Amino acid sequence: MGLYLNILALVLAVLLGTYVIVFGFLKKINEWCYVSSLGEKKHSLPPGDMGWPIIGNMWSFLKVFRSNDPDTFIYNKVKRYGRTGMYKTYLFGSPSIIVSILETCRKVLADDEQFGLGYPLSTKQLTGKKSFHSIPNSEHKRLRRLTTAPINGHEALSMYIGYIEEIVVNSLDEWSSMKEPIELLNELRQFTFKVITHIFLGFTAESVMGSVEKRYADLNYGMKSAAVNIPGFAFYKALKVIDETLRRASVSFCNFREAKVDVNINGYLIPKGWKVLVWNRGIHIDPQVYSNPKEFLPQRWENHQPRAGSFLPFGAGSRICPGADLAKLEISIFLHYFLLNYELEQIKPGGPIVYLPLPRPVDNCLAKVMKIE
Template identity: 25%
Template sequence: MAVGSCWLVVLVIGGVLGFSLSLVLNHFLPLLLKGGLVPKGTFGWPLLGETFSFLKPHSSNSVGAFLQDHCSRYGKVFKSHLFFSPTVVSCDPELNYFILQNEGKLFQCSYPKPIHGILGKVSMLVAVGETHKRLRNVALSLVTITKSKPEFLNDIERIAIHILDSWKNKPKVIFCEEARKFTFNVIVKQVLGLTPEEPDTSKILEDFLTFMRGLISLPLYIPGTPYARAVQARSRISSTVKAIIEERRRNPDGNSKKRSDFLEILLSVDTLSEDEKVSFVLDSLLGGYETTSLLMSMVVHFLSISPTALQQLKQEHQKIRSMKQKHEDHLDWEDYKKMGFTQNVINEALRYGNIVKFVHRKALKDIKFKGYLIPSGWKVLPVFTAVHLDPSHHAKASQFHPWRWESQDPKCKKFTPFGGGSRCCPGSDLAKVEVSFFLHHLVQNFRWKTEEEDKPIAYPFVEFQRGLVLNVDPCSETTM
């Protein structure tokens, strides 16, 4: 018995020593092997490195203390130890562009493992190689087919009007909640053909909200934790989507109004497996819900502190409405193409607000760039926020100034709100259409003021601390 206890102690001590040694080697060995060639910087504490400092919350229209400090000390490209890995952080537009354009060749998408657990192995957000290529090609095809279709545009406008009509007897609204309600109803209708009144819609919404809470939680799969509940919610959403797919196949001649959605087209795609189709639906819900609603909130927030931009936006939409034969006529694709200043406002909200701060990549081989080395296997983080807010790349970078886009090309290396290369967000055009149509009716029918000081905070996911509370006042015909 005594001998057995001794061996147990030895095994425990050996395990602890082995684990400690692996941490030390993981932390310091990269420095010893490549130390003189990699960018300057510091690794911080063993295991955790500088992760907590990097993720410290800050206003999304600032770079935060960590990046400000490190860029001033080491330059726009530096090394660190983040997310349990030696890391090269890039705040340089040339390197960021190089990374994004060489996806699958020199770099590869590399999100932390817990993200894979909650999104699923074949999610387009984490998939790599041929799987990602197939999913993305389908997404681009669907967006191209959909974005100018009258049915899609009419759905957006109808849902926007319905949301805004519900404000008429309310002195204040929590705008982030209203924006999420709008984007969820739009994306569920477009992807699955479901209206807000149908039972499946409320079931998906309940599970989807659980899923979203887990996506930004501590990744511990322990029963009862937000992460564990999110994984279970994803499974339930998958089951619901599979049931809808089976019903479509059993009843292909059902309600004809549901036959112009993503799912109907997906069913005829033979390049995706059943699991990939279900995952594609979940990715569409995620992208169309959270990021689009956040963009809407940022636009409304920044317009509230820029009355000149709001007035010009209002005049643009009044002119578009005045050209319609009847006041109640639907907006169409030709109307959307006339919303030039609206696009400037949206682009500036994306630049100034920074929905996506950075993305995760990994070097597939040793890479030399501008005289320094990015070692194979190291994590690489292209930071978009730092470029968007850099006054050497954008004049008046610390101001919301939509007029910059009258002369500045949004398709440039220093503006990457949706990423770039083969992983550029395929749904960005749809998001802009939704925001534009909602703004068309908002600016003509309501005045608003933010109730209290609120601003978008990067955690690094971005949200408004108080949900962006607005005091709203319907416009009369004489004040429009």
């Protein structure tokens, strides 16, 4: 019996030792490939962990973003490495630097000379070489002027207010007449596509609209006003709700950039060719920027002027989302009519939420829309 136990202990010791060696070796591969290859410059990199070979830190990223609290991804880095605002990592197939506090994010998004777009390869392949995600800044500026003229500025947007109101009124009336609950998120997506197809195609044929919506959903999974802004008006209340919703939801968790040259920010090196992940969520849930950041508090926007770079639901800099003003107008008009005339009864309030590719309730907000008599 004693000999058997000794042999068993030896086998377990060998297995444990082999595991430790293999584990340690695998954990060092990315460090050797991407960090050690920088030579002396590696000492200027920000703190962080390059993860496993090939997958890097994607497993931990996906695990956290499929949980009920995706913000622990950045909180854990702050807890482990300190509030440096910059962390080296390996995500989306590339060595990367996460920037997560107001000052560092603002510097990256405002600097087109040293940073270009850095979207993952899958995004570039799906959207094409000539898409806004891939073209250089000079071409981007030219195409942006041509394509966004219909949806930028108060004069341009005012042309669509009546049409948007008509869609909102008709949609709410239709939803409230249904006996069965609706998936509100899907219905709102269809409402958005009606507006977009009207502006850019001039009509809203159901077959075309349905096809566009389906392609958009597939692509998204493959990748990634007339309001009266015066206290006392329904729109004033709605606008605060809009800003707080955009902050708390952080629909786009980060913006992708790539260093064109070696860049030094706050004493840390971002090597040429490395991706830079501007972590929007990190700013929106930063307690040093927003008090009680995880609470939904529309009143925080009362007489509040955000610091430059502290509110990034549509990005910032020259690549800010061109549809930002149109999106705010649509939301404002919808909330105006909804808050005044309707109530929402969720079937599963407080149900689970998924955060990839976009934050949403698992049941797409299954609910009944009821008209206030």
